[in-house]
Amino acid sequence: MKAAVLFEAKQPLSIEEVTVSKPGPREVLIRTAAVGVCRSDLHFVDGAYPHAMPTIPGHEAAGVVEAVGSDVTTVKPGDTVVTCLSVFCGHCEFCVTGRMVLCVNPSTRRGKGEPPRLMLGDTAVAQMLNLSAYAEQMLVHEHACVAIDPDMPTDRAALIGCAVTTGAGAVFNCCDLEPGETVAVVGCGGIGLAAVNAAKIAGAGKIIAIDPVPEKRALAEKLGATHSIDAMSETAADEVVEITRGGVHHAIEAVGRPQSAATAVKVLRRGGTATILGMMPLAEKVGLSALDLLANKRLQGGLMGGNRFPVDIPRLVDFYLRGLLDLDSIIAERIGLDRINHAFDELRKGDATRSVVVFE
Known part of the structure; x- marks a missing residue:
């Protein structure tokens, strides 16, 4: 798959061919439809926040489920989904007291000794914020996405994954x-x-x-x-x-x-x-x-707005479909993945609202 890879902070992202693993237990493979360009990504791209390299940024996305691994119960192939970086385990102290956004349980990621979710040749690619959405596909834990109404346009649904939820x-x-x-x-x-x-x-x-x-x-x-x-x-x-x-x-x-x-x-x-x-x-x-x-x-x-995203995101989608939530006005431009560095340049200027990468 094509993905925008960050090899070094303060350097442009590079479009590369990246291999994505098959979904394992409780994992979901998503065909990315759209992803917003968020200032949080810019913090990592510009080196203000540290991250393992190489990595694929992007965390505000929507797409369609292509395949699921064993034990997945929340989504199925064909579902339109919104992803969210606040993946949760469902059984730690934070989760069972209703503060899922604070969950940092490592069980939602692949452990040491397991094959990485993303590879660039023989090099493992670090998954950013549990998603790495500037790519044609995402492989995520099932608790990093939620099914939504299929009538929802995916370019607007993507914004709900971070900006609107927050x-x-x-x-x-x-x-x-x-x-x-x-x-x-x-x-x-x-x-x-x-x-x-x-x-x-x-x-x-x-x-x-x-x-x-x-x-x-x-x-x-x-x-x-x-x-x-x-x-x-x-x-x-x-x-x-x-x-x-x-x-x-x-x-x-x-x-x-x-x-x-x-x-x-x-x-x-x-x-x-x-x-x-x-x-x-x-x-x-x-x-x-x-x-x-x-x-x-x-x-x-x-x-992340203290979200309970499996409940909050479908409600926000409903607000949009009922005409209460205006997402159309927030989008400044729709671009292809090859213009991702342009989108970050626009974000640095601070004049525009939201650029959305759209995959055809």
């Missing part, structure tokens, strides 16, 4: 948002736009989008933001406080920069909660001041 999940699962409460979303890329859309679905009152790009702010307003503010303005946080008469109940950071996290904390009202979704440089820290603590402000992570 952004919408932050609203539905992490924030415990009540109808009428106010929300600020810092950063209007794919994740931030999904958070804006989900806040509208959840019945939020004022929804304030903060981003430096005018086109992204306009798109956020199309998806449900009641106000938008230029993130480059020195008075951005003060404007949010003024609009909401004291600050927001919930601030969602969807960029991955310390300044954005600081803004998320600054725009909170007393008792408000900031949820950090972006992948920041590993050496960075985010905190609350003594005055913030006295005001009962809270700061939390929101890994």
Whole structure:
């Protein structure tokens, strides 16, 4: 199969012929239909986060099941599926207490002594985030994918695998948002736009989008933001406080920069909660001041939107098919796999929303 292989950080990906193994017990072989180009992949490509090499990035995907190994019970050949990087074992402490997104049980991967799932000639290819989706096929654990309504277009379904699950999940699962409460979303890329859309679905009152790009702010307003503010303005946080008469109940950071996290904390009202979704440089820290603590402000992570993806993803698909969730507007371009480096260049510029690699 053709795949985009990363041999070295800070170098372009190379299209190579990679061999994929046959599915073993509890494994699913998927013909990839579409995969989004996510900033999380860029962190590994640019070396901000370490990873074994060579590897195939890509983790926001949809496709069709081609074959399954023994003991697979959740999907069957012919099913349209969305993959999710938060693969779970189903029996560890995190899983049985409803926090599947935190599962790191190694039983979902092939162990030492077993043949690798991916090979480039005689060299094993490290599977990135349990998926490696910039490839014509994916071989994954059955708990890394979920069957969806076959009427769902796969290029839009792919976005649900990461951006939408994370952004919408932050609203539905992490924030415990009540109808009428106010929300600020810092950063209007794919994740931030999904958070804006989900806040509208959840019945939020004022929804304030903060981003430096005018086109992204306009798109956020199309998806449900009641106000938008230029993130480059020195008075951005003060404007949010003024609009909401004291600050927001919930601030969602969807960029991955310390300044954005600081803004998320600054725009909170007393008792408000900031949820950090972006992948920041590993050496960075985010905190609350003594005055913030006295005001009962809270700061939390929101890994993958705290998802329970076998339940959440089909619901998000239903939201789209019913016209509640707008995924069409998030896609900036559809490209072939051979233009993957172009898509990363566009992501580095920060102006576009989502590029989607589509396999014919």
